[in-house]
Amino acid sequence: MNTFGHRFRFTTFGESHGKALGCVVDGVPAGIKIDEEFIQSEMDRRKPGQNKYATSRKEGDKVEILSGVFEGITTGTSISMIIFNENQKSKDYTNVKDLFRPGHADFTYFNKYGTRDYRGGGRSSARETAARVAAGAIAKLMLKELDIKVQSGICAIDGVEANEYDFSSVNDSEIFALDKNVEQKQKDAILAAKNKHNSVGGVALINVKNAPIGLGEPLYFKLDSQIANAMMSINAVKAVEIGDGTLSSKVKGYDNNDQIRKDGFKTNHSGGILGGISNGDDINIKVYFKSTPSIFIKQETVDINNNEVDCELKGRHDPCVAVRGSVVAESMMALVLADMALLNMSSKIENVKKVYSK
Numbered sequence: 001m002n003t004f005g006h007r008f009r010f011t012t013f014g015e016s017h018g019k020a021l022g023c024v025v026d027g028v029p030a031g032i033k034i035d036e037e038f039i040q041s042e043m044d045r046r047k048p049g050q051n052k053y054a055t056s057r058k059e060g061d062k063v064e065i066l067s068g069v070f071e072g073i074t075t076g077t078s079i080s081m082i083i084f085n086e087n088q089k090s091k092d093y094t095n096v097k098d099l100f101r102p103g104h105a106d107f108t109y110f111n112k113y114g115t116r117d118y119r120g121g122g123r124s125s126a127r128e129t130a131a132r133v134a135a136g137a138i139a140k141l142m143l144k145e146l147d148i149k150v151q152s153g154i155c156a157i158d159g160v161e162a163n164e165y166d167f168s169s170v171n172d173s174e175i176f177a178l179d180k181n182v183e184q185k186q187k188d189a190i191l192a193a194k195n196k197h198n199s200v201g202g203v204a205l206i207n208v209k210n211a212p213i214g215l216g217e218p219l220y221f222k223l224d225s226q227i228a229n230a231m232m233s234i235n236a237v238k239a240v241e242i243g244d245g246t247l248s249s250k251v252k253g254y255d256n257n258d259q260i261r262k263d264g265f266k267t268n269h270s271g272g273i274l275g276g277i278s279n280g281d282d283i284n285i286k287v288y289f290k291s292t293p294s295i296f297i298k299q300e301t302v303d304i305n306n307n308e309v310d311c312e313l314k315g316r317h318d319p320c321v322a323v324r325g326s327v328v329a330e331s332m333m334a335l336v337l338a339d340m341a342l343l344n345m346s347s348k349i350e351n352v353k354k355v356y357s358k
């Protein structure tokens with residue numbers, strides 16, 4: 001039915017200051033109920049301009065489905081969605097037209113391609129992640145049929161870390177801390193940096209409940225590698241940890257192993273993945289976002305002719321990208337799991353026979 005066969009895939013199009021952004025999601029099985037209100041609610045969790053912890057650029061991020069859904073049900077062909085840009089204010093970027101913002105993609109993009117859409121970074125702006133969230137919502141609707149739930153929250157901002165993670169405190173409109181006691185300190189850290197025209201970084205925790213045993217492959221297509229690839233493809237992500245992550249290189253084997261009982265694992269240091277395959281426990285991933293590069297302090301840079309110049313920015317920027325970034329990471333996780341679930345269908349001949357049995 002579709003171009004690539006049944007593997008859950010997507011691609012996005014559009015730029016931050018162009019006319020629109022969107023995505024094409026392919027490989028989605030027919031028969032999934034598409035709840036448009038749910039898709040919009042996912043968009044609303046990520047959209048900019050909602051509070052003082054985010055960029056003040058106001059976008060409605062209303063998503064329109066153009067294809068692949070008939071009478072509220074997926075038809076098994078490509079689902080395409082579009083989101084029109086409404087609040088670009090491109091004039092704010094004329095003073096950086098010919099120079100490179102430290103920490104942003106401008107320098108490398110221009111040197112690689114010899115051209116650049118300087119308006120908000122064009123394709124390099126994380127405005128593109130709106131389209132990922134639309135695609136991720138379709139993945140989530142497929143995972144819902146399998147009873148798999150993906151959620152996220154902030155575990156650290158500017159080094160202020162939550163020690164306990166309470167996912168029950170995370171609801172759809174509250175994407176902040178997993179630990180209410182530290183949430184205020186984290187919010188204060190963002191505002192303190194913002195008031196000094198600076199920015200902070202942060203860490204998001206992505207949690208998956210009810211993942212079955214068997215998602216991922218033992219080598220190359222390891223679930224770890226697919227997740228790392230997906231997360232590292234998000235703007236500003238600089239590290240990904242699976243389960244205990246870097247800590248597992250510091251503790252002894254006895255303390256790192258998850259001992260096994262007949263009703264499951266005693267601990268979950270592995271983050272729910274062993275040998276590239278989900279082990280049936282919660283999947284836990286930490287995603288590390290750097291501090292927002294566009295800040296309002298004067299910095300040194302060069303222009304496109306390699307003259308040394310000062311860089312003073314205008315525009316509207318997130319003081320901490322991790323906050324909205326956590327929703328993007330959550331969407332990317334859903335997309336990986338939907339893909340792995342379809343791939344997994346053909347791992348045993350019994351499964352293939354089930355599909356074709358008369």
Ligand SMILES: Cc1cc2nc3c(=O)[nH]c(=O)nc-3n(C[C@H](O)[C@H](O)[C@H](O)COP(=O)(O)O)c2cc1C
Binds near residue numbers: 055290318
């Ligand atoms: C949700 C989200 C929002 C972001 N908002 C901004 C922003 O307002 N200003 C900015 O300079 N960078 C922002 N970024 C980060 C830049 O897009 C990113 O740092 C840049 O593309 C360079 O890529 P790199 O950091 O991966 O090397 C954001 C990233 C995410 C995930």
Ligand SMILES: C=C(O[C@@H]1CC(C(=O)O)=C[C@@H](OP(=O)(O)O)[C@H]1O)C(=O)O
Binds near residue numbers: 017059121128315317
């Ligand atoms: C608009 C969004 O975030 C943008 C992400 C971003 C960046 O450089 O990544 C820079 C800012 O916008 P602009 O591209 O106009 O400079 C943010 O406002 C959004 O997330 O929808």
